[in-house]
Amino acid sequence: MFSYIKGTLEEILEGQVVVESHGVGYQICTPKGIVDELPPRGEAVKIYTYFSVKEDGVSLYGFSTKEGRRLFGLLLKVNGIGPKGALGILSALSEDELRFAVLAGDAKAIAKAPGVGAKSAQRIILELRDKLNLEEMHGISAAGEAKAAPSEQTASNEAAQALMALGYSSSEALSAVAKVEALEGADVEEILKAALKQMALL
Secondary structure, eight states: OOSEEEEEEEEEETTEEEEEETTEEEEEEOOGGGGGGSOOTTSEEEEEEEEEEETTEEEEEEESSHHHHHHHHHHHTSTTOOHHHHHHHHHHSOHHHHHHHHHHTOHHHHHTSTTOOHHHHHHHHHHHGGGOOGGGSTTTSOTTOOOOOHHHHHHHHHHHHHHHHTTOOHHHHHHHHHHSOOOTTOOHHHHHHHHHHHHHTO
């Protein structure tokens, strides 16, 4: 119903913001991390929103990026994850950290979110792994750039898994692969070699 709300940032509360647009103040539930990305009170702001309708009422959930809103929607599709749980996960983990954890199968990282147990974390990984990829990481691809072909995405994911098998952490492996310049038609071995060179420079 609401794709985004653009207006004046009137209040920043615990887990919520109030944005005034055309004389109406919208109370929007937000993840904790969004506060650092907001302008000062009284300035213009654009919040990407997810409109939730439940038996006990309606709520607006807001994010600073379209990707944050998309991840929220994906989490809601996981059995047993409601709006509060999804918001808690995105408060405990940044967008990239959640993507890292899902692609690396790092259930412990996801389980650090409030109210998320080991089984729920595994379920999130199982249901979201095929819906996320490295090319979506924040700041890696320029806006409007064509996304990599599915085969290239798979090669990148396999290269990251190979790095983790060599002993690198999920964050190190996924970050290194993501920083490798796109190699058209590159296979797993080529991406892996380029990623290892990238890590040697760190």
